[in-house]
Structure formats: structure tokens, C-alpha cells
Amino acid sequence: MLKSQTVGILGGMGPAAGADFVRLFVEACARLMRERGELVRDQAFPEHWLAQVPVPDRSGALESSALGAHQPLEPMLQALGRLAALGSRAVAIACNTAHAWHATLQERFPQIEVLHVAREVSAQVAAEGVRDTALMATEGTYRVGLYERAMADAGLACHLPLAEERKLLMRGIYEGVKAGDLRLAEDCFSRVALQLAHRHGPVAIVMGCTEIPLGLQNSAAVAGLRLVDPARVLASALAVRAYDGASQRRHA
């Protein structure tokens, strides 16, 4: 049986996305086991913990004063500390905007690896030979240039939506997915995705907020577009850390 180490998932931002991230992680583990010729059974999965804690709104904090920007950090630090105490060697954050605090979170817990969603996505997209991307995200994620920087580091172009399209995205996220109105969410997200594809051609469209795939998952309107789900990429990366991290430690 493959050795594995404990990993953690920092969720609650929002809770539906956190739950979906666990599903993606479990699927990624099963896929990895199959690729390596291992029998998929309950006991072969890595121990993993999901923390779904209330965290003040990330985009809101990034728009407010420097003081406000500290608000989401404290509950995230506390939950991360608890995931570390539970034995997690690597942790994924199931929220793109929350990565604005990634550097601080990683710095405070040097004994664990805090995965970085935009770096994982950039590496994955670049490895697939894509050169042009477009980013659907929250205002907070645009404000801190989370994906733009990671994409640039990987040699990728990153096209951004127009101001009114960004407003549509925020509406789909907050009044749509977070409030449970999936029809509104699909309408907002699919309009922006189609406009991005119309303007920039066959780009890889990154759904850079965990709520966006939840609103687009059954959408026929965006069939044919190349949509990248960062949660899926991050979940796979966490599965690799859970299995390969253990063997690296054994061989160290």
C-alpha cells in the first residue's frame, strides 16, 4: 500500500466550496492510486482534516483599510495552527482570495507546506502548452494580482475582464452561489466567460474563485470553452503531497 502523510484543508470560504474541495481531493487520491496500480480502498486514503471556520469576507477586507485587511488573517491562522497540530504536513486553502494572506500563513507555520493555488494552476496550464489565459475572480483576487503575478512568472499572458464584467462576477458569487441562487450564478458567470472567449479567442479561462465552478458545473452555455478549475488543480496537488511527501520523508 502507498505510504501517505496527513494533510489539511482550510475551508469555510465558502462552506459549499470547502465541501466540494474534499470531494475533489478524494477523487484525486483515487485517481493517483489507480495510476500507480494500487487498490482503491478506504484505508489507502491519506488521513485528512477539513476545517470550516467562519472567516470575515476576504474581498471586503482587501478593499477596506489596512486594519480591515487583518480581519480574515486571525481565524485563518488559528485554524491553520490547529490543522498543523492535528499532524498536517501540507495544507490547501479552499478559497482563491484568501491566498492574499498566503505569505503570512506560510511564514507563521514553516513546518508545513501551504500550497499556493495560483502557482499550482500556472504550472499546470503552462505544462499543457497554453500561453494565453483569462481570469474570472473576485475583486479581492484582482486587487492583489494573485494570478497575474503567478502567470507572469510562468511566462503566461493573463487577460482580465472589464469593470462591468467584474461586477457581474461578484454578483454571481455573492447573490448567486453564496446565497444559494445557482440560476443567477450561472447566468452571471456564463455571460462573462463567453465575452472573454469572444474577445481573446481560445484562451484557458481560469475560474479563479471556488464559487464559480459551483455555478457553472451544469452549464450548457459554456460547453466548448476551455475552463480551468483551480480547485481541481489544487486538490490534485494536495493528493500528490499526501502520497509523495510521505515517501520523500521516508527516504530523507
Added chain:
Amino acid sequence: MLKSQTVGILGGMGPAAGADFVRLFVEACARLMRERGELVRDQAFPEHWLAQVPVPDRSGALESSALGAHQPLEPMLQALGRLAALGSRAVAIACNTAHAWHATLQERFPQIEVLHVAREVSAQVAAEGVRDTALMATEGTYRVGLYERAMADAGLACHLPLAEERKLLMRGIYEGVKAGDLRLAEDCFSRVALQLAHRHGPVAIVMGCTEIPLGLQNSAAVAGLRLVDPARVLASALAVRAYDGASQRRHA
């Protein structure tokens, strides 16, 4: 905003069912908020933790010697202790068969409420006016009479599948869902469900293993049958504990 208290989910049995349980819990919380006229937003969800730990096979342990039957208990006790230490006031176990150890788990952690899936399901089904049920479950769950006892206490009849039908269920659970072959799972589960309905008429068919709904969720073959998903009932019960437990403590 509704007050809430921290709750826990003991999963890993199997991990896909544990992930799905969190989804059901989040949905139940959102539904409860809406029913009570509360705004559904990230910060209004109760803090909750999911432990997905490797636990030896429950049915296997129940079939083996008295010594073997202790195997699943230790990791469950350890995970439950950690969920308690994280502040959980109520914990749901995302595995029906694991409830064979419910009494011991509850006894060791009297400070938290360990929900009992079969009692929650019996109460729910009885409240809906149903009198006849049929049970699809693992051999371990039949062996300990988990549902039969709870159903009898609630004044309900509980019909059981024949020996060859039970074998089909175990095949669908282990070679189907747990091994990732959902087509096989659906075939096994739907055949048994249809036979139970044919023999016993319009009974409520309890999908008394968390893997069964995962295999039947997109099945057209069982459309029209009255299927009860204990995970959904248990997730709703946990949501009620998360909100109402907090207000009871406040008023105490």
C-alpha cells in the same frame, strides 16, 4: 445572525461518503437558515470539522472474533477525541456500520452528543407517517441489528433483503463505490431496491450504508421508489444541533 456551536463529522468510512456528508450538512444549514428567515452567508455557517481517518473495515471486524471487533474502535475514539478537543459539541458519524460502536463512543465522550443515525432515521420516517420500511445495508449493519432495533422502538416494521440480495449489496459497496466502479454499484443496488419494492409494496427503502446513495444518485431504474437517505437525515439533524444546541446553552 443565528448563534451556532461547533460540530464535528467523523468520516473516512469511506472518504467519498465523508466528503458528501459535508455537502449535505452545508445544504442542511443553508436550508435551516432560509426557513428561519436568516441571510445565507459564509459567516453564518457553524464552525465544523471533518476528520477523515483510516479505520479498519467495519463489516469485516464485526464478522471476525471479539478481538477483531475492537480494531475500528481505536482510530474512531482517537478521531472523536480530537473532534471534541477542537470544540465540537455534537458529532455525526458518516458511516452506518460504524454505529455498531456508538454506545462505546458516546460513553467515552459524555461531554459531546454522538448522534445515532438509525434513531434519527426512524424518528424522521415515523414522523412522515410511514409504517413499513425495508433496509439496504452492509452485513455488519444487519449483524448488529442497528436499524431493526431503532425501527422497532419507533413502532416501524423493517423488512430485510434475502441472502443473495445482501451479497449483491456488499458487491455494489466494495467492488462498486469503494473501488470507483459506479456502474456496477448502480446495477447491484437498483436490482435489490426493485426486488424489495416488488415484495413489500410501497415501503420506505432505507439506503443504510453511506455508499449506496452515491451509487444510486443518478439512477433512473429506481425512479418512483421511496428511498430514504440516512446521510441526509443525519446531516439535517447535525445542522439542528449546531444551531439549536447553541441557543439552548445560552438559555440554560
